[in-house]
Amino acid sequence: MQALRRLTHRAAADALGSGGLECSTSGRLLGAAAARFSAAAEQPVSEPLTLAAEERGLVGSIASNKLRKAGKTPGIVFSGPGGEQHLLAFDSKALGKLVTKLGRTAWACSVFDLQIQGEDGSSRTVRALGRQVHMTSTTDAVENVTFVFCPPERQVRVEVPLKVIGEDVSPGIKGGGRVNWIRRTIPCLARGDSIPRDFTVDISKMELNDKLYFTDLAVPQGAVLHRVNAALPILKVAK
Template identity: 30%
Template sequence: MVQTVRIEAAARERAGKGAARATRREGLVPAVIYGAKQEATLVSLDPRDVMKELQKGGWQSHLYEVALKGGETVRTVMRDVQFHPVTDRPLHVDFQRLAPGVRIRVRVPVHFLNEDTCPGIKEGGVLNVVRREIEVLANPDQVPDAFEIDLGEATIGDSLRWSAVKSNFGTRAVIERDFVVATVAPPTVIEEVEAPAPAAAAPPPAKGKGGKAAAPAAPAKKK
């Protein structure tokens, strides 16, 4: 199951753009915790903690315990991060508070097994990944680190669908059909087209006496 990450935060009192700018001037990242039919909680984060999580990848499927200094610890998922358009530094973070017994919507990465021994790939086929992540509804305590699809028997032309996932860990896909996750596509064949042979050049006219071209023969007169 996915691990829970603890992240330290400090409460902030004022909302609005001016208060958020003041928080950034202090070298912190403003954030909000919302959901579970409770009032929003305004907090500020150390930008190094935020960047550490973003650089890991898969932050949208991680669980976070936001620990308020001198206060409570809130179980959340990180829903959105706003970035500076030039520096790419985080400007604001949105956390969704987890409610007991309520499923959450998360994106789970897909891992492919036995790619090296896949018959279709060994024959020259190419693994075409349609979805590198699958969005599902999951129990917060049972969010998987990844879904796995076995390529051990996949041949050229096969489609690997949601039903091919080895275990869905009790999750339910947001898309309500057996959608395609990947295919084993046939190799691309580039046909070489031979250029047509150049047309033969017409023979030069025969030369008469003195090196001049001979005059064409006069048509025969009818008798």
Template identity: 30%
Template sequence: MAKEIDDLHAQERTGTGKGAARHARRDGMVPGIVFGGEQDPLPINIPFNELFKRLKAGRFKSTLFNLKVDGHEDVRVICRDVQRDVVKDLPIHVDLMRLRRATRINLFIHVNVEGEEVSPGLKRGGVLNLVRPEVELVVTAGDIPDHITIDVSKLNIHDSVTISDVTLPAGAKPTIDRDFVIATLTAPSSLRSAGEDEEDEAAADEVPTTAGEEGAEKQE
């Protein structure tokens, strides 16, 4: 169940320093550096459009990439820093760290749902609310799960699924220590409206009589 890792394409950057970085930016590239592991740091340039698209997608710093640089072996990397222009807020430099297969990292893992077709709560018209479509887990870089699965086959209305109900892949654990909700099964709007009407009727029955009404009762 290993997760397919997205490729991140880059070019080796010739020259270092501010001059080379400015030249890269003029050419529509974002300069960066790849460090870590047992290799020397590698200066790179990443196409601005590709990097900007991935930044807009979100969670760039918690996503694992397969870095492809011509003339070098592919390597798994994770972002450690993105420097931005203080005025335009656009990326001007990126730091990537090489990962060994045994390295432990935090990643957001997709949540799959099974058992919806037999859930008694859903059959009654309940609504499944996926509170966390992704869950942040500590995993090893060499064995990243593609997803985790929650089972809602026995859920009734007002039931929920928490992280303690989920069988996690071997070696993975949540980044949050406490138990937390992943999904809830809420009542359909029709049942909620009926319940609200009943509460209103009960409240009306409990309205205390006024002083005038009490007097009338005594005279009778």
């Protein structure tokens, strides 16, 4: 339990960002791919998803196991105003379906409006960024979830999924190549209202040995690439 607590606290701190080298992009293309690659002019921004929750007062493995037996999954929201935390419980079936739909990578850059039912009958909504999903090793059921408080104006660090389209018509792929993924996610610092849902790139005109770089990505206003080496490729088409 102590190890898990240290892990989740560290994840929450990481999510808030710590400055460092940043690279904002201007859509400049590098190398041979310059004339054969296109990124979406405007990458989609994550729209808040609604998720029902209820307060829980007890912590620890015994209390968490009782929750799970009752069909609920424990969760926590870190880094609220003043540093407070929200201890929550979610309907296990609804949460499991949502995690399956999003995937664990997309979960970590998805924004949620948590509609929290208080133990005293009150209700409130908390805007939070998904952070970690812990699964059981035997059944892949969701064991617990963590979030970070994320109002629209707050800057957070996220790993945004990289997606490609146009593989089926790419000359390089047709010529026997394949997509060599150097990065599956792209590190960003973004406002809570400007978190990219993904970075989608069209590789339909890429030839064999073409490469894409961090600077080839179109980054939405309110977000910047975080601690990246612009000279390194993020994917290439190669045999």
